[in-house]
Amino acid sequence: MTAPQTLLKAWNMKPKKDMGQNFLTDPSTPIMILERAGIHDGCGQTIIEVGPGLGAMTIPAAQRADHVHAVELDREIIPLLETEIHVAGLRNITIHSGSILKVDLEPMLAEGRNTLVIGNLPYNISSQILIRLLSFRHRITRGVFMLQTEMAERIVAPPGGRDYGRLSVIMQYCGAIHLLATVKAHLFYPRPKVDSAIIEVLFPEKPSLQAKNEKILFDVVRAAFGQRRKTLRNSLSSGLRELNTKEAETLLLNADIDPIRRAETLSVAEFVRLADLFYDSIQ
Incomplete structure (x- = not known):
């Protein structure tokens, strides 16, 4: 994994703050996330990745899964990502240019319930992304998301505290949520102000709670x-x-x-x- 600073400099690019771009600098972190999420070699899954960026997660995920659909909003970074994929010798990655809030996800979903969604979600629209993905949960087995710690704490919060809110209820109604790991701010470039957390959301085929409407x-x-x-x-x-x-x-x-x-x-x-x-x- 080439350092993000080196790649961006070679392509005369800078991280876009308005897109919430913070790139992982430690190659062991994506591997740790994939392993804790149970994404192993030959897992036979289709993966949809939100915001592949420079491919830090995309490439090791594609080395383990059947296919990766990478949804990238930043059109300027896509040629760089394509080059990294080519260098890695991978042919099972499809890049989709556009916003995860608008792109058509239906063609990316595998038959049955064999699709996993992963991504480092930008803080300013992370709740919107999660709500949209929930509408596809009957076709998705689980999601593994990197979020700012504050957002992760809101999602997993139990009743009775200030962190417990609308998103907590909706997410906990839709799936079983587990905190997998924390990722320190110094492992990103540029360095964010806060640490991040990895959560896993399991979407059961037969939910224990089912509202009438x-x-x-x-x-x-x-x-x-x-x-x-x-x-x-x-x-x-x-x-x-x-x-x-x-x-x-x-x-x-x-x-x-x-x-x-x-x-x-x-x-x-x-x-x-x-x-x-x-x-x-x-x-």
């Missing part, structure tokens, strides 16, 4: 956390046009939830129960 569930979660300092009775009546304060209180009592509790105190299972009752009430 997921759109309604996500609407309820959004409304509950929309004004998180308010009681659930008030936040739900403010955020859901179908409910006034009295109706919100009745709904919460029927779900065996105290109306004066706040959103961050509810478990994922309680949100599902509440959303199911709300769905029934508006049919």
Whole structure:
């Protein structure tokens, strides 16, 4: 693995701050991530990589998987990436130019549930990327993502704390989440201000929790956390046009939830129960 500074200088390029570009400098880190994620030689999986950059993760992933679809937003960096892939002698990588938020993922998904998504997600749009990928989770076995530590802590946070929020509930509803490793800031170029964390999200074929209507569930979660300092009775009546304060209180009592509790105190299972009752009430 050639040092990012050397590669970029040779191509007369600089990291783009607006794209959140921070490149791994330690060749052992991508290997560690792949091993902890269970991506081994001959794993037989199709991998979709978000933001391959200079190929630090792309190349070792392709050496283990059947095929890697690398989605890269920065058009200027793609020729450099193609050269690195050519030098590595790999033919099982397809580069897709565009944003992961807009590119058509359907042609990249393997038959059945044999697709894995990996990526070092830029902080400013990481939650948007995760939400979009969740809509494909029935075709994806799992995701392995590098995030700023703050974002990872929000995703894995249990109920009751300040970190627990809308993203925590949605992610934990959709999959089982595990913290795989931390990656220190000095292992990137340019060096970010904070460390990163690697999380794995397993998407079960048969989820233990299944809402009657997921759109309604996500609407309820959004409304509950929309004004998180308010009681659930008030936040739900403010955020859901179908409910006034009295109706919100009745709904919460029927779900065996105290109306004066706040959103961050509810478990994922309680949100599902509440959303199911709300769905029934508006049919």
